[in-house]
Amino acid sequence: MSRSILVLHGPNLNLLGVREPRHYGRDTLDDINQRLAEQAKAAGFALTALQSNAEHVLIERIHQCLDDGTGFILINPAAFTHTSVALRDALAAVKVPFIEVHLSNVHAREPFRQHSYFSDLALGVICGLGSHGYELALAHALRHLSQQP
C-alpha cells in the first residue's frame, strides 16, 4: 500500500492570502500545506506539496510519480484547469488517482472557468469550500489508500 500523497498547486496560488480574499480566502498556501501535512502525518502517511507557475514543472513532477510510489494526487491546476491538455495528459499517463480541488465555486464564476480539462479524469472534484476543500480531498485520499492492499 502506498503511503505517499502529492499535492500540486498551479499558477498564482503562491499569492493566496495576499490578494483576492473574496474568491480565495485569507489562508496562505503555507497555511494550507501545513494543515495538510499535519493531517497526513496524524494518519501515518507522507505528504509532499509543490506549487509552480510553470506548466512544465508540474508536468515533470507528475512524471516522477511513475517511479516514486506516489499513491494519490490532490491537484488545484488553477488557471491551467481551463487550458492545459498537456497537464491533463501527464495525469492520464501516470494513472495515479487524483482529486481536483478548487478554492472557489468555479461554476458560479465566469463561463471560461466552468470547463475543466481534468474533471472527467478525476476521481472527484471539490470546489467552493475554500481551503477546507483540500482537507476533505485529503481525507478521501487517506481512506482510499488505507483500503488498498
Ligand SMILES: O=C(O)[C@]1(O)C[C@H](CCCOc2ccccc2)[C@@H](O)[C@H](O)C1
Ligand atoms: O478556485 C480555484 O482554486 C481556482 O483554481 C483558482 C485559480 C486562480 C488561482 C490564482 O489565485 C490567486 C490568489 C490570490 C491572488 C490572485 C490569484 C482560477 O484561475 C481557477 O479558475 C479557480
